[in-house]
Amino acid sequence: MHSRTSTPGSDVLILGGGVIGLSCALFLLRAGRGVTVLDKGAVGRGSSHGNCGTITPSHLPLHAPGTVAKALKWMLKRDAPFYVKPSLDPELLAWMLRFARHCNPQDFRRTALVKSQLLLRSRERLGTLIRDEGLACEFADSGTLYVWREARALTAAGRHLPLLRELGVTVELLDGAALQAREPALKPGMAGAHWHPGDARLRPDRFVAELARAVRAAGGTILEQTAVEGFRGEGGRIAGVGTAQGEIAADQVVLALGAWSPPIGRLLDLRLPIQPGKGYSITYARPGRAPAIPLVLQERSVCVTAWDSGYRLGSTMEFAGYDSTLNPHRLEALRRGAAEYLKQPEGPSVEEQWFGWRPMTYDDLPIIGRVPQWSNLMLATGHGMLGVSLSAITAQLVTELLTGRTPSLDPLPYSPARFAA
Numbered sequence: 437m438h439s440r441t442s443t444p445g446s447d448v449l450i451l452g453g454g455v456i457g458l459s460c461a462l463f464l465l466r467a468g469r470g471v472t473v474l475d476k477g478a479v480g481r482g483s484s485h486g487n488c489g490t491i492t493p494s495h496l497p498l499h500a501p502g503t504v505a506k507a508l509k510w511m512l513k514r515d516a517p518f519y520v521k522p523s524l525d526p527e528l529l530a531w532m533l534r535f536a537r538h539c540n541p542q543d544f545r546r547t548a549l550v551k552s553q554l555l556l557r558s559r560e561r562l563g564t565l566i567r568d569e570g571l572a573c574e575f576a577d578s579g580t581l582y583v584w585r586e587a588r589a590l591t592a593a594g595r596h597l598p599l600l601r602e603l604g605v606t607v608e609l610l611d612g613a614a615l616q617a618r619e620p621a622l623k624p625g626m627a628g629a630h631w632h633p634g635d636a637r638l639r640p641d642r643f644v645a646e647l648a649r650a651v652r653a654a655g656g657t658i659l660e661q662t663a664v665e666g667f668r669g670e671g672g673r674i675a676g677v678g679t680a681q682g683e684i685a686a687d688q689v690v691l692a693l694g695a696w697s698p699p700i701g702r703l704l705d706l707r708l709p710i711q712p713g714k715g716y717s718i719t720y721a722r723p724g725r726a727p728a729i730p731l732v733l734q735e736r737s738v739c740v741t742a743w744d745s746g747y748r749l750g751s752t753m754e755f756a757g758y759d760s761t762l763n764p765h766r767l768e769a770l771r772r773g774a775a776e777y778l779k780q781p782e783g784p785s786v787e788e789q790w791f792g793w794r795p796m797t798y799d800d801l802p803i804i805g806r807v808p809q810w811s812n813l814m815l816a817t818g819h820g821m822l823g824v825s826l827s828a829i830t831a832q833l834v835t836e837l838l839t840g841r842t843p844s845l846d847p848l849p850y851s852p853a854r855f856a857a
């Protein structure tokens with residue numbers, strides 16, 4: 437393996453060029469650090485590519501009480517929005533067990549309290565970042581609508597309203613008529629919705645492309661087709677990162693590999709409790725009657741986002757290891773789900789059918805911070821269903837921790853140290 441240093445003046449090496457790695461790169465550059473980003477392919481082609489692009493402080497943790505019973509019921513349906521492939525993989529089994537243990541009122545509430553701080557701060561910071569950096573990514577203060585067709589389900593979901601308000605998330609309950617008036621793209625007869633005016637949306641593939649542009653313009657280096665293959669340790673430090681293109685030296689290393697973090701982490705003797713949570717999307721040319729507001733169609737768990745440049749249906753959470761097949765039943769479920777709610781559920785032409793692996797932690801919190809084993813390594817991974825929403829605050833925290841500034845919020849709940857116990 438031949439050796440070289442990262443680009444001269446670049447002291448931070450970021451592994452992974454998704455929304456998290458690129459955001460960290462931009463924030464570090466703005467803090468005066470030199471940065472090189474490595475990606476095994478082209479940047480922004482992982483989970484950050486075809487996701488739904490909603491920015492949602494309204495999103496409560498996944499491990500609500502009752503989730504396990506619902507998941508077990510759904511396991512019997514091949515097109516259900518939540519699916520766990522029966523498996524003997526010990527890591528998946530251990531992850532599932534820990535996840536199931538978290539599905540109780542106390543853990544749900546505790547996670548909601550800390551995660552909402554991150555989400556609300558990130559939502560605010562994303563808005564200023566996109567404006568200040570001039571990132572053309574179809575960002576809009578759109579709000580989101582969580583829509584229910586069935587009155588009973590809408591009533592049951594009302595149990596979350598006091599918690600959301602306590603967290604500082606603005607939410608308004610709309611009945612069927614008020615919902616129809618606010619979003620005429622929906623079919624008449626819906627039971628109602630939760631309106632979250634503080635949420636937003638952007639086009640994620642454009643966002644990552646714009647982040648990459650801004651990183652390069654600010655003097656950062658992005659090395660594509662440069663897969664991380666190994667590490668050279670020296671006295672508790674990472675002295676060199678082995679890549680397909682040779683070894684690269686760095687002063688500081690940020691691991692932002694999304695769902696690929698566990699296999700690469702293992703090369704550093706780290707056991708990161710992340711499972712790939714596979715989701716799907718279909719991107720269309722924009723239909724004539726596209727909803728103006730991003731929607732979450734609750735009974736079918738389908739997310740609908742429209743931009744001037746297109747229209748996307750996305751959803752499903754499949755735990756099946758690193759399975760890279762495009763399951764036609766899941767794609768069909770997106771179409772069928774949307775057709776139950778929308779007057780024009782599909783666009784005139786399909787532009788892309790896609791899957792991505794969300795980096796899921798069992799406690800539904802990201803992993804941000806240093807590890808005791810390596811003095812110059814920082815983790816920025818495990819963002820689950822909300823990596824776009826959490827990107828700006830993650831980059832801010834990573835930059836503060838790495839440059840020795842006082843963190844703008846308590847980083848302890850996100851620290852990898854929580855898995856040591």
Ligand SMILES: Cc1cc2nc3c(=O)[nH]c(=O)nc-3n(C[C@H](O)[C@H](O)[C@H](O)COP(=O)(O)OP(=O)(O)OC[C@H]3O[C@@H](n4cnc5c(N)ncnc54)[C@H](O)[C@@H]3O)c2cc1C
Nearest residue numbers: 454456476482483484487488490664694715822823824825
């Ligand atoms: C269907 C779907 C809908 C979603 N909707 C939303 C939403 O509306 N809002 C929201 O906030 N989030 C959403 N998400 C979640 C969001 O997409 C993820 O949380 C986020 O993209 C994670 O970003 P990341 O940078 O950590 O990972 P990724 O984007 O996956 O980036 C990891 C990068 O690491 C690179 N890499 C992997 N291995 C190596 C290696 N050995 N060497 C070098 N590079 C490597 C990959 O090529 C990749 O570019 C959704 C996800 C899915 C699947």
